Amino acid sequence: MRLLDVWTGQFVEKDPKKTEYAILSHTWDQVEQTYQDVREIQQSYGSQGRLRACRVAREARYNYLWIDSCCIDKTSSSELSESINSMYQWYGDAAECYAYLVDVPPGEDPRLPKSNFRSSRWFRRGWTLQELIAPSEVKFLSNDWNTIGTKHTLVDVVEDITTIPREALLRLEPLDEFSVAERLSWAARRETTRVEDRAYSLLGIFDINVPTLYGEGERAIRRLQEEIVWRAPDQSLFAWGHVYVALDTRKDLAQRRSLQAAIKIDIVC
Numbered sequence: 179m180r181l182l183d184v185w186t187g188q189f190v191e192k193d194p195k196k197t198e199y200a201i202l203s204h205t206w207d208q209v210e211q212t213y214q215d216v217r218e219i220q221q222s223y224g225s226q227g228r229l230r231a232c233r234v235a236r237e238a239r240y241n242y243l244w245i246d247s248c249c250i251d252k253t254s255s256s257e258l259s260e261s262i263n264s265m266y267q268w269y270g271d272a273a274e275c276y277a278y279l280v281d282v283p284p285g286e287d288p289r290l291p292k293s294n295f296r297s298s299r300w301f302r303r304g305w306t307l308q309e310l311i312a313p314s315e316v317k318f319l320s321n322d323w324n325t326i327g328t329k330h331t332l333v334d335v336v337e338d339i340t341t342i343p344r345e346a347l348l349r350l351e352p353l354d355e356f357s358v359a360e361r362l363s364w365a366a367r368r369e370t371t372r373v374e375d376r377a378y379s380l381l382g383i384f385d386i387n388v389p390t391l392y393g394e395g396e397r398a399i400r401r402l403q404e405e406i407v408w409r410a411p412d413q414s415l416f417a418w419g420h421v422y423v424a425l426d427t428r429k430d431l432a433q434r435r436s437l438q439a440a441i442k443i444d445i446v447c
Contacts (some may be wrong), residue, residue: 184232199242201272203309266382275313304370377402
């Protein structure tokens with residue numbers, strides 16, 4: 179796992195199971211720094227770290243930080259695929275996750291009905307679903323990088339915003355205890371820039387590993403559904419919107435049609 183040394187600004191390779199590190203979750207309001215950008219900064223300005231997130235991690239006495247935009251070399255398809263399949267575990271192994279809410283100003287009460295916290299786009303992005311659930315500790319930061327609260331102290335607000343039960347948010351119960359349909363519902367109103375990420379961002383939620391192939395479009399969703407059916411003896415998948423899985427046996431087809439009739443949804447055969 180490639181991490182940023184928050185004291186030197188240099189990349190280091192570490193075993194996430196043997197290393198204490200913080201991790202960043204974000205939706206930027208500006209152009210992200212890529213792996214190549216940070217490499218240029220390191221070469222041009224020596225060992226001085228340039229990321230605000232590093233300062234937050236240093237103040238919490240962490241030596242290492244992981245940020246998806248700059249710790250993954252996205253020009254390497256193999257590295258990108260491996261990282262996407264490992265991401266849920268990396269967030270889960272992190273000592274603390276910083277959720278940076280770029281559209282939330284400091285000083286307001288996040289519990290207010292019309293607070294910027296409640297309407298933050300961070301709660302509407304596809305990738306941030308696993309970044310909310312996987313870590314044991316999540317600290318929400320306003321756009322000046324100061325603390326708003328944590329997943330534990332604001333669990334009632336976060337539960338209201340996301341409709342995700344606190345048992346899942348706080349990892350009080352394993353995700354397998356929640357039906358496939360319920361887990362899919364958590365992502366229903368979330369958005370991704372690329373259609374493939376609608377599937378890839380859910381791999382960790384269903385404990386699934388599949389090779390990623392940007393450009394495959396809706397086929398990524400089909401592959402995710404096929405893996406879910408293969409791994410989980412849970413027919414609630416067929417109660418969820420468009421289902422692309424092709425079932426082979428007459429028994430399965432009959433069961434599928436009965437489910438379709440019962441819930442009146444459009445299932446794609």
